Amino acid sequence: DAEITQSPRHKITETGRQVTLACHQTWNHNNMFWYRQDLGHGLRLIHYSYGVQDTNKGEVSDGYSVSRSNTEDLPLTLESAASSQTSVYFCASRLTEWVTEAFFGQGTRLTVV
């Protein structure tokens, strides 16, 4: 079955380290997204991509970067992890901009100490 997977599911890292969270989907979806979920804030968009080599900043992009070298993957990199980036991160994908339903991965819980 087609799916979207995130790895790792849990990670603890130290302040200042570079961290990369992986997201892989097998639906051949053009659009991919990264969100973070924090108590009191719901789901906030970090970065998104509408196709290979396309990346865009979302609402809370500072300190994060993404790259889209193929259809299946959108890794999220924290350049220098900060305690404020402790959160649960969700990757999502959808077929195109004209299909509004997005499918989410199971999430990565990141703790920055």
Place this chain on the structure above:
Amino acid sequence: DQQVKQNSPSLSVQEGRISILNCDYTNSMFDYFLWYKKYPAEGPTFLISISSIKDKNEDGRFTVFLNKSAKHLSLHIVPSQPGDSAVYFCAATSYSGAGSYQLTFGKGTKLSVIP
């Protein structure tokens, strides 16, 4: 400024009764609305959606109502079941204007269905 608002952080309902979850939006460019359901330690899953050209959409026990003039939508669950206990997120998107096609989420409402 929050464009999608879910003003009730939590809601408790007896099993078998109706659950009503509310959502308000401020951006008049939004023209498509979705509800997602999230269980602990899982990703959100799509539940039901509605286009701005409609005022109601039903799918089994779930009905979404849209009042465009009030910029308000609601999700009705009838009858509520213990398995419906989850966090529900309201989301909105636009097919035109700034931020087109992006999903903007509310903060979520935690529904507890009491057996």
